């Protein structure tokens with residue numbers, strides 16, 4: 001099988017290099033090829049998702065992404081929208097047809113103290129957020145700034161709702177069998193369609209799943225006040241962007257959060273943290289989330305769950321024995337990665 | 346001066362009655378008239394914002410609202426959208442021209458233990474969220490469900506952005522002089538306009554204010570991980586709905602959260618908690634937020650800051666000496682209200 005890596009900007013190349021070492025160790029038969037994305041791709045090729053990258057994806061079985069984007073004051077942010085690093089990311093998701101973004105939020109036993117929440121609230125939290133990734137207000141439709149007025153259109157179709165809801169129901173079947181669908185149906189027509197279609201799919205094909213519907217404002221509260229009430233959360237693109245980042249603070253470090261984006265073709269696997277330009281190139285970035293993304297790549301992309309489990313266990317061990325600075329420890333990128341490799345080898 | 350009360354549904358009537366007692370005590374010259382809103386207004390008049398209420402507002406100097414909406418499985422939720430309780434609330438805001446919703450989030454000294462956050466994170470939090478309340482995806486424009494497709498339009502104009510940003514800058518001048526404007530400018534054109542116009546207004550008229558811009562997903566994280574970094578937050582309607590509810594959990598009880606909605610005419614003052622149908626009519630609802638909303642009504646609606654300060658102090662004292670059940674105490678609605686009245690008298 002073939003994996004394309006897209007290291008990207010900031011700390012992306014460092015954490016991706018660490019992740020690739022781990023991938024080579026557990027799956028030596030995999031062919032790995034690297035391509036540019038984001039700001040550095042713009043510098044080299046004049047666009048953030050260049051043809052050379054697009055072509056390579058056609059043969060990929062899975063894609064491992066680093067991080068994309070510059071500092072707050074980067075000149076990249078002043079480019080016209082379609083040339084900015086983030087547009088490369090959106091185009092990549094679209095090219096791969098990745099409509100379902102999976103973000104597990106798990107508080108590792110023994111690491112409760114890292115959470116901003118009281119330990120008794122953080123303990124045992126195990127949520128999977130499934131975010132729709134191609135539609136809603138992110139879609140390419142009617143959008144513009146016209147002098148003193150700007151608008152975007154939030155849109156969903158039944159087909160878009162059903163395909164991502166299926167992923168959520170399927171995931172819940174492997175977990176605790178509960179799905180919370182999040183919307184703002186008391187205000188938005190789009191949410192009314194969302195709620196109707198998710199419920200109809202459940203009633204038609206997933207009767208064993210316990211489904212409930214909650215408003216996005218209420219979920220934003222409850223995910224902090226009582227996170228243990230959630231198993232699988234499924235929601236549209238913008239709500240998912242906000243809620244998945246919010247939930248990601250519960251374990252206490254973004255450095256612990258991998259993600260998988262699944263859809264029509266090859267899946268896309270990436271840490272959820274940003275490009276952290278302030279620490280880029282210093283060799284101190286925490287590669288745990290990138291390595292955990294390799295775990296998700298093995299499980300969902302290459303269907304090798306044994307190898308995935310090995311990686312997950314090795315990361316958990318390394319986190320306990322060689323925590324990085326963001327976790328209050330002293331390990332740098334190299335030390336942490338070596339610890340993972342040793343416990344794998 | 347004249348105040349119209351709209352007790353609404355669920356626990357609305359109980360907490361509004363308590364708030365009215367306090368208002369009469371500190372402002373005996375105020376005329377108070379009650380009108381229906383929400384689900385009960387629909388039952389009585391066939392619509393959630395009936396003419397009899399609309400007419401009364403024309404002579405109001407301020408409006409005190411209770412809570413609106415039925416239980417999860419209420420038949421009101423099955424009505425066509427324009428007849429539902431929430432539509433009454435949206436129509437009320439619009440009729441009053443209330444474009445700026447102010448939500449103070451303050452952790453009271455000595456009550457840090459109520460927060461879901463670690464006490465060291467909760468201590469000293471003092472944020473004012475200013476939410477735009479009439480525009481964005483809530484506005485009346487292009488929206489519909491059409492078979493298998495639904496859409497809503499998110500829209501803003503420069504005039505809408507500037508008027509709410511002015512409220513935020515004005516509020517920051519009375520506080521610590523810092524405003525964080527929240528958007529999703531890396532994806533949305535509407536946010537690009539928002540960011541541009543807020544910055545231009547700052548540069549033109551509020552040079553002493555320190556303004557920065559952050560993405561909504563990032564703020565959702567940081568408001569939990571590091572809430573003390575915020576002074577005033579200003580944002581559009583939907584983001585403000587989510588973030589203000591999220592921030593409201595920090596003090597640990599929605600029962601402590603008042604709000605003010607200001608605009609062209611009379612201001613609207615209301616607790617942010619819901620109608621809590623499960624405990625309605627039992628006399629145990631915490632009326633603190635409704636009474637604190639009287640404080641905001643006195644300060645912003647009637648420009649009586651001395652009376653407002655008296656109310657705020659009396660509530661703080663009552664919270665310490667007679668906490669209600671949601672705060673781990675035993676006081677019922679009556680006992681708590683009497684405690685406030687005694688310390689005022």
Ligand SMILES: CC(C)[C@H](C(=O)O)[C@@H](O)C(=O)O
Nearest residue numbers: 086087089090241531532562
């Ligand atoms: C960078 C941005 C376009 C992106 C998004 O909003 O999808 C990011 O916030 C994410 O969540 O991956």
Ligand SMILES: CC(C)[C@H](C(=O)O)[C@@H](O)C(=O)O
Nearest residue numbers: 186187217431432434435586
């Ligand atoms: C009930 C609903 C329409 C309302 C809103 O979203 O504005 C509520 O959530 C609020 O925040 O006051």
